[in-house]
Amino acid sequence: MKNEKIEPHLALYRKYRPHEFKDVVGQELALETLKNAIKTGKIYHAYIFSGDRGTGKTTAARIFAKEIGCSADDIFELDAASNNSVDDIRLIIDATQSSTFGSKYKVYILDEAHMLSKAAFNALLKTLEEPPAHVIFILATTDRHKIPSTIISRCQEINFASPSVETIEKLITTISKKENIEIDAKAKNKIAEEGHGSFRDTLGVLEKVFNNKDAKEITLKDVEDILGTISEDEVLNIVEAVAEKNIPMLLVSLNNLKLETAALVDRTYLEIVKVFELSLYMRFIDIHKASEIFEKKEGDKLLKKAKSFAEKYPKVISSNNLYKLLEIERNLSLNPNLKKTVLVAGLIRIIEE
Numbered sequence: 001m002k003n004e005k006i007e008p009h010l011a012l013y014r015k016y017r018p019h020e021f022k023d024v025v026g027q028e029l030a031l032e033t034l035k036n037a038i039k040t041g042k043i044y045h046a047y048i049f050s051g052d053r054g055t056g057k058t059t060a061a062r063i064f065a066k067e068i069g070c071s072a073d074d075i076f077e078l079d080a081a082s083n084n085s086v087d088d089i090r091l092i093i094d095a096t097q098s099s100t101f102g103s104k105y106k107v108y109i110l111d112e113a114h115m116l117s118k119a120a121f122n123a124l125l126k127t128l129e130e131p132p133a134h135v136i137f138i139l140a141t142t143d144r145h146k147i148p149s150t151i152i153s154r155c156q157e158i159n160f161a162s163p164s165v166e167t168i169e170k171l172i173t174t175i176s177k178k179e180n181i182e183i184d185a186k187a188k189n190k191i192a193e194e195g196h197g198s199f200r201d202t203l204g205v206l207e208k209v210f211n212n213k214d215a216k217e218i219t220l221k222d223v224e225d226i227l228g229t230i231s232e233d234e235v236l237n238i239v240e241a242v243a244e245k246n247i248p249m250l251l252v253s254l255n256n257l258k259l260e261t262a263a264l265v266d267r268t269y270l271e272i273v274k275v276f277e278l279s280l281y282m283r284f285i286d287i288h289k290a291s292e293i294f295e296k297k298e299g300d301k302l303l304k305k306a307k308s309f310a311e312k313y314p315k316v317i318s319s320n321n322l323y324k325l326l327e328i329e330r331n332l333s334l335n336p337n338l339k340k341t342v343l344v345a346g347l348i349r350i351i352e353e
Contacts (some may be wrong), residue, residue, distance in 0.1 A: 012210075013203040018059055021067070025171055026163035026199070028057055028262055033158055034064050042104075043068060044156040046128050046137040048113075050144040051160030054198025058111055058158070064138070065107035073101035081112040086119035093127050096135045106135050113139035121148050128154040162197035165189065171199065172206060174236035176218075181210065186220035194227060196270065203293055228264050231257060234306050235271045238347070239279070242321075243313035246350045254344060265339040268330060270291040272347075275306060279317045282310035324350050 018024045021031050030049075037043055049057040058077075065075045074280045078092065081088045092108055100106050110116070116124070128137065128151065139155065141147060163171075169188045183191070191209060195202025205227070209218060212226045234253045241250035259265045281290045310317050328346035335342050 001202070003299075011203075012175065012207045014059075014202045016178075016203065017333050018056070018063065021060075022061055024056055024060060024063070026167040027060065027160055030060065030160050032159050034060065034067075037292045038064075043136065044194030045131040045135065046155040047139065048144065048147065048152060048155045049140045049159045050137060050157065051142070052197055053142050053203075054195075055160040056160055056199060058109060061107075061109045061138040061140060065105075065109070066283070067134075067135075068105055068114075068222050070103045070105055070107050072099060074103040074106045075109070076107070077109045077111060079112060079113045079256045080110050080120075082118055084116045086117060086123050089116065093123065096127065096132050100134055104134065105240055107138060108135065110182045111140045111142065112142070114143040118148075119280045121151055125149060125150055125154070136341040158174055163199065165192045167199075167242045168192040168195055168199070169203065173207065175203070176289045179210065180215045180216065184217075184219050187218050187223045190220055190223045190227075194267070228261070228267075230264070230267055230271055232302065234267065235275055235303075238268075238272055239275045239309060242347055242350055243309055243316045245316075247348055247351055248350070250347055254340075254347075259343075262336060264341055266332065269328065269343055273322075273325055275302070276317065277324055278302070279306040279309040280319065280322055283308045283314055283317060 021035060024031055046130075047061075049061060051057055062075065074091070076095075078088070080088075096106065096108070124137075125148075127135075131137070137155075139147065139151070144152075144157075169192045171190045172183065172191055176188075187209075191205050192202060194205045209223055209226055213222050215222070234256050236254040238250060241247070241253060254268075256266055257264070259268060278290065282303075287307055290301060290306070328343060331342045331346065332339050
């Protein structure tokens with residue numbers, strides 16, 4: 001028997017990564033700006049691609065570089081999250097002085113550019129002020145406000161919007177067809193919501209579903225069984241406990257959710273934010289209007305409960321406390337092994353302040 005060559009598994013986000021502008025979805029405005037630049041020949045020496053994680057910034061940067069005639073040898077990528085020192089940037093600056101490998105341009109893509117040190121930004125600034133004619137910088141960032149204004153003023157900014165659930169559902173439909181798997185509408189919606197506005201994260205969820213369900217048809221129940229379910233009642237109890245400043249009630253409700261994995265903690269946190277945000281809206285608008293704003297995706301029970309929170313706890317259901325709640329997200333990402341602790345501490349902090 002001949003040994004069969006086993007092909008390595010290719011993750012969905014890599015397998016279906018767009019290689020041409022026509023394959024990119026949900027970023028029509030950003031792509032139109034880039035295509036117009038190519039069409040008119042008005043290529044800037046530096047760009048800032050800003051937007052949430054997984055929205056296609058780096059993918060678009062690679063495609064743009066190829067569309068302006070760069071070969072693979074003249075496209076360079078740097079992860080600024082781990083290569084953020086002034087010495088790292090000086091190496092790039094020194095390299096810009098050399099000629100290309102036959103392309104018209106050299107393109108340097110700095111991913112997570114906001115992570116560069118102050119000294120690194122200062123070193124980069126000098127090059128951006130007087131760049132070599134054949135060099136283009138693309139700074140991709142999820143935190144544009146952390147990039148110095150001196151850098152921003154020397155770049156053309158292009159914003160990458162977070163895709164709607166509907167856009168992500170279309171992507172799921174396209175990929176599931178290519179994989180010869182049927183996914184019902186409710187299951188698609190659930191997977192899209194779990195992606196939280198990130199194409200990459202959505203494909204990660206989709207792959208988890210594919211890997212855990214050896215079937216050609218996938219239902220909402222299949223997705224919920226694989227991802228785990230979050231009790232809406234317990235999430236409502238958590239928000240009520242915060243509003244009541246009732247720490248024992250908060251701890252009991254969190255314990256009832258059995259947050260045994262990082263993914264469940266993340267999902268619980270997002271559900272809490274959703275209820276709090278909906279309740280804040282309800283302080284200023286009626287249930288019908290709120291339902292329209294949230295695209296009629298929330299059930300009557302949740303809408304009524306949110307309205308009740310808004311009326312009963314107007315001082316707690318505030319924009320200030322929503323901001324405090326949003327601040328927990330950063331600490332969740334910085335402490336991947338302590339997510340449950342971070343969430344508990346963050347909620348108690350809101351109660352105690």
